[in-house]
Amino acid sequence: MVLLYGLLWRFLLFLVHVKRAAVAWMRVRLRSWRVRLWERTIAALFLPVSVSEFPNYQKKTTLNQNANRLSGNRTGTNPSRPLADGKALEKLPVHVGLMVAEEELSYTDIASLVVWCMAIGVSYVSVYDNNGVFQKNSSHLQEEILRQQQKLVGADESKHSVELLNTDQDQHFVVSCRPMLKVLSPEDGKHSIVQAARKLCHSVENKERSSKDISVSMLDDLLRESKNIPDPELVVKFGPVNSTLGFLPWHIRLTEFISLPSHRNVSYEDLLGVLQRYSSCQQRLGQ
Amino acid sequence: MSWIKEGELNLIERISANILKTGPMPKHVAFIMDGNRRFARKKNLERQEGHMQGFNKLAETLRWCKHLNIPEVTVYAFSIENFKRTKEEVDGLMELAKQKFERLLEEREALEKHGVCVRVLGDLNMLPLDLQQIIAKAVVTTRNHNKCFLNVCFAYTSRYEITNAVREMAWGVEQGLIKASDVSEALLSECLYSNNSPNPDLLIRTSGEVRLSDFLLWQTSHSCLVFQSVLWPEYSFWNLCEAIIQYQLNHKSIQKARELHREEQALEQLEADRACIAELTQHQGNGKPADAQKRQEALQRYIASREARVQDFLQALKHKRNSFFSDLCSETALT
Numbered sequence: 370m371v372l373l374y375g376l377l378w379r380f381l382l383f384l385v386h387v388k389r390a391a392v393a394w395m396r397v398r399l400r401s402w403r404v405r406l407w408e409r410t411i412a413a414l415f416l417p418v419s420v421s422e423f424p425n426y427q428k429k430t431t432l433n434q435n436a437n438r439l440s441g442n443r444t445g446t447n448p449s450r451p452l453a454d455g456k457a458l459e460k461l462p463v464h465v466g467l468m469v470a471e472e473e474l475s476y477t478d479i480a481s482l483v484v485w486c487m488a489i490g491v492s493y494v495s496v497y498d499n500n501g502v503f504q505k506n507s508s509h510l511q512e513e514i515l516r517q518q519q520k521l522v523g524a525d526e527s528k529h530s531v532e533l534l535n536t537d538q539d540q541h542f543v544v545s546c547r548p549m550l551k552v553l554s555p556e557d558g559k560h561s562i563v564q565a566a567r568k569l570c571h572s573v574e575n576k577e578r579s580s581k582d583i584s585v586s587m588l589d590d591l592l593r594e595s596k597n598i599p600d601p602e603l604v605v606k607f608g609p610v611n612s613t614l615g616f617l618p619w620h621i622r623l624t625e626f627i628s629l630p631s632h633r634n635v636s637y638e639d640l641l642g643v644l645q646r647y648s649s650c651q652q653r654l655g656q
Numbered sequence: 657m658s659w660i661k662e663g664e665l666n667l668i669e670r671i672s673a674n675i676l677k678t679g680p681m682p683k684h685v686a687f688i689m690d691g692n693r694r695f696a697r698k699k700n701l702e703r704q705e706g707h708m709q710g711f712n713k714l715a716e717t718l719r720w721c722k723h724l725n726i727p728e729v730t731v732y733a734f735s736i737e738n739f740k741r742t743k744e745e746v747d748g749l750m751e752l753a754k755q756k757f758e759r760l761l762e763e764r765e766a767l768e769k770h771g772v773c774v775r776v777l778g779d780l781n782m783l784p785l786d787l788q789q790i791i792a793k794a795v796v797t798t799r800n801h802n803k804c805f806l807n808v809c810f811a812y813t814s815r816y817e818i819t820n821a822v823r824e825m826a827w828g829v830e831q832g833l834i835k836a837s838d839v840s841e842a843l844l845s846e847c848l849y850s851n852n853s854p855n856p857d858l859l860i861r862t863s864g865e866v867r868l869s870d871f872l873l874w875q876t877s878h879s880c881l882v883f884q885s886v887l888w889p890e891y892s893f894w895n896l897c898e899a900i901i902q903y904q905l906n907h908k909s910i911q912k913a914r915e916l917h918r919e920e921q922a923l924e925q926l927e928a929d930r931a932c933i934a935e936l937t938q939h940q941g942n943g944k945p946a947d948a949q950k951r952q953e954a955l956q957r958y959i960a961s962r963e964a965r966v967q968d969f970l971q972a973l974k975h976k977r978n979s980f981f982s983d984l985c986s987e988t989a990l991t
Contacts, residue, residue, distance in 0.1 A: 580826030
């Protein structure tokens with residue numbers, strides 16, 4: 370009997386795997402199918418139909434039109450398009466975390482995601498993987514981002530340049546102070562909470578403060594490292610593992626987690642879809 | 657409605673449970689029971705009725721968990737942020753909690769039979785005194801049961817819990833039990849309200865929200881997160897099975913990540929110990945460099961003394977927490 374149950378379990382897991390693969394495959398198919406559909410609708414728009422009656426519809430088409438253009442040919446597109454998409458969203462996160470829970474990392478794809486996020490108007494982007502590989506190779510990532518920037522949004526460098534925040538060594542790649550990139554590893558998670566705790570305990574040891582004075586906001590200030598970066602409102606998780614894998618436990622209190630199957634060959638449309646989903650979420654903050 | 661629901665699973669459920677059980681099963685499941693108010697609105701019920709049905713669903717879920725051999729469940733009953741709700745609703749929830757914990761005391765025999773240990777995680781001081789006393793009584797009565805564990809997070813947020821852990825460690829430093837340099841990830845975990853439980857393997861949030869809302873942030877950093885769109889009062893056995901399958905699919909990769917994290921943690925601890933030794937020898941000021949053997953011995957000695965300190969401190973902390981509950985109980989005896 371046990372053997373039979375075991376076999377059935379294996380079969381069940383296999384079915385779920387098949388379902389997952391089928392869904393992933395459908396997504397790709399659906400995308401290419403949608404491209405064709407939009408081509409047709411765009412053609413229809415040129416017909417003398419009064420489009421003004423369907424303002425929402427029109428907006429949506431242009432939105433996806435842009436998306437297709439960006440994802441379809443990843444070369445020289447109008448740099449103002451993502452910005453328009455960002456403005457069309459009801460709510461845009463200030464800080465987005467990109468979390469990769471996959472074995473093989475692709476610098477090019479992560480770089481494109483960072484560039485797209487920033488072009489849409491996100492001010493802070495964090496990149497994380499639970500082996501800390503991105504952090505170890507942050508200069509490689511930086512180069513790749515610059516390359517993707519040239520390719521995807523054109524040479525408008527003054528507007529979309531990236532600052533890499535690096536806490537360990539003070540090597541800042543400051544070009545402009547606008548969008549900021551932070552490369553995170555598990556070290557920045559629990560480890561930094563422990564560091565802050567040790568600091569507070571040291572000050573208690575030296576009789577600078579009493580244990581009763583320690584408050585949530587005090588710890589929060591310490592963990593913010595006086596940089597005033599807001600907590601990420603959105604974490605886009607790539608890969609099949611449903612876990613935060615140590616991503617900044619203190620900071621993800623109100624973070625929305627949205628998953629995509631993989632960061633490899635991810636398209637601008639995928640990212641825009643996630644942002645659209647985020648903008649339709651509302652938080653009640655305990656109320 | 658009672659906490660303990662008797663009754664077996666039906667045939668199909670039993671077969672499915674047996675199938676699931678051949679795979680890796682979570683030992684500890686955490687629930688964010690979201691959607692009671694939306695359920696009430698959907699069914700045109702009073703808000704309070706929605707919360708009632710939510711509680712009944714909890715009792716039912718505990719029964720399923722028992723049949724699925726899941727010994728530990730943690731639920732998010734009331735967040736510190738929930739105090740921001742209207743007075744009427746907060747009062748209603750406090751009243752509901754009071755009723756339920758009174759009920760729990762009435763059912764102590766059934767709890768003993770099933771060996772259910774109920775713990776309440778959170779800052780009880782924020783609650784009305786009568787509720788505090790009832791909760792303390794329930795906790796003290798079931799303290800020694802050890803077959804299944806139910807942790808109820810009440811007046812809880814994870815940030816508050818972490819801060820409280822830091823405060824406890826600072827208290828230990830003030831009392832001279834530990835040094836600030838003894839603070840480590842393992843020690844912080846031991847100072848959390850959840851120190852008696854293993855970390856949850858699976859966290860389930862219902863009603864389609866995709867965030868943690870300040871629940872077990874520290875403990876779930878390597879747990880499987882499952883967000884389900886069903887409203888909590890409508891949660892079914894099959895929803896739970898689906899979540900467990902998700903866990904089983906993720907089991908291997910999460911286990912690997914946990915292993916990696918454990919190794920890093922051990923390394924970190926060793927480095928911290930080495931740094932402390934280095935500082936000590938500098939203070940002692942004998943400039944001659946010790947040989948490897950001696951250094952190793954010094955390190956071993958240091959580790960042993962640190963561990964002894966930490967053990968003493970944890971004993972003291974445990975005593976402090978236990979007496980908090982016992983004191984509350986004896987207060988009721990007097991009044």
